[in-house]
Amino acid sequence: MGLDGKLLSGVTVLAAVAETGSFVRAADSLGLSPSGVSRAISRLEKRIGVRVLDRTTRSQTLTDEGRRLYEAAGPHLIGIEEAAIAASGAANAVRGKLRVNIDPFFSRTVLAARLPELLRRYPELTLELIMRDAVGDLVADGFDLAVRFGPPPEGTLVARKLLDxxxxxxxxxxxxxxxxxxxxxxxxxxxxxxxxxxxxxxxxxxxxxxxxxxxxxxxxxxxxxxxxxxxxxxxxxxxxxxxxxxxxxxxxxxxxxxxxxxxxxxxxxxFPLYALYPSRRHQAAKVSAFIDFCLEMLAPALAARGRKTLAPPRQTGAGRKR
Incomplete structure (x- = not known):
């Protein structure tokens, strides 16, 4: 079976569905319509001769064959994406949509008043701040990062402490x-x-x-x-x-x-405040810019506490007050 662009495109769509959990969210992340995602999956299944998704009116679940394909191809897709970003120089460009799972208290009392400044600084950035009570699954929920109070959750996320x-x-x-x-x-x-x-x-x-x-x-x-x-x-x-x-x-x-x-x-x-994001070798510029902006906002509070350095990012192994 020769590798072609349609096959690679189909596998990319499959990965988006697997990571977001729905055709609608996958379509949003890929810039397609839900029907376009559905057609791409059907073409992929026809191309390889097996069903990769079990579909219902409410959900899409990977079949065993689909899961094996996703797990085998996923790392290669990430490598292609990172290589393209590095080659294009976009790794240094703050642009595109940034989805943040944001703590409600931090968003309302600290961040909200500074948002005009952030958007003026990065005119090509589109920001989505979604308030959630918990971190959840950042990748499956389509988030680029989370800003949360409390100890980092168990898992594979990178945790960078912003403040105590x-x-x-x-x-x-x-x-x-x-x-x-x-x-x-x-x-x-x-x-x-x-x-x-x-x-x-x-x-x-x-x-x-x-x-x-x-x-x-x-x-x-x-x-x-x-x-x-x-x-x-x-x-x-x-x-x-x-x-x-x-x-x-x-x-x-x-x-x-x-x-x-x-x-x-x-x-x-x-009580600690953390920035949490998926572990990747090349961090998107928009993620780095948002974290740096948060640190800039928190600098007066850090100075008041006499804290001179922040803990470096760390991989989690796996909130209290407001």
Whole structure:
């Protein structure tokens, strides 16, 4: 069987379907119509004489033969793509569509106000920021990278730490005037607390206090449970109770006196922010540019923490507060 362009094109379409999980998403990534993707798969099946996908009205699943073809051809397709990028010089051009799985808190409180600057800097870049509660499968979901709080997930993603942010225990001054100021971590059980929903466990995030190497964990009990950062901050500043928050992005509330830190000697906990992306030898310029822009935004926060260097990217082996 001689190799021809149609065969290579068909295998490329098959890889896109396998990685995105649907004809629609594959079509979007390839610049085709869903019907064009379907026809390309049919031509491939006719060309090699076997069915590569089991199709239903809702999903497309690789057959055993299709999976073997995808697993064998996938690395070669990546190599061809990387070689073409390097040869064309596009590795240094920030352009095209960048899809980012973005943490809602980071997007709203830190990134949103700087987006006009990013788009002006890179006029050939199209940006899609999709807020998700979890990382998920970046490749299958069609994302170029993710920006998430918390330890990196197990898997093959490259994880680059952008920042360690403090976890603060705060309340509105008027709440503290009415109810008193907790002097020890154990005192918070006698106060109203605003709990934050953990989508992974479907329970509230635990309350933990750190001082040097000492840790105290307090059961997450309270009458108010929220899953939105704005609601948590708004209710806390209104005097609904005590909350545990990250200090990143709330500097204006602290400096204006809307929120007051309590139990300061028990605030040694740090929560990391990571950029996560698939492992490839040649990182796309648009991914590098977005990560560099995030680091530029976070530079004042890094300076305030006295941190001079960032951890280099690392391969993962496999969130707490908002």
């Amino acid at each position: 942010t403090r976890v603060l225990t705060v309340a509105a001054p008027r709440y503290l005037d009415e109810r008193g100021v907790p002097q020890r971590p154990e005192d918070v059980v006698r106060h109203e607390r605003i709990l934050f929903y953990n989508p992974v466990t479907s329970k509230p995030f635990e309350w933990v206090f750190y001082r040097n190497r000492q840790m105290i964990e307090i059961p997450a009990n309270g009458r108010l449970l929220v899953s939105d950062v704005d609601t948590m901050l708004g209710s806390c500043t209104a005097g609904a109770g005590i909350a545990q928050i990250m200090d990143l992005g709330v500097e204006h509330l602290m400096s204006a006196g809307a929120l007051k830190e309590i139990l300061r000697e028990w605030q040694d906990e740090r």
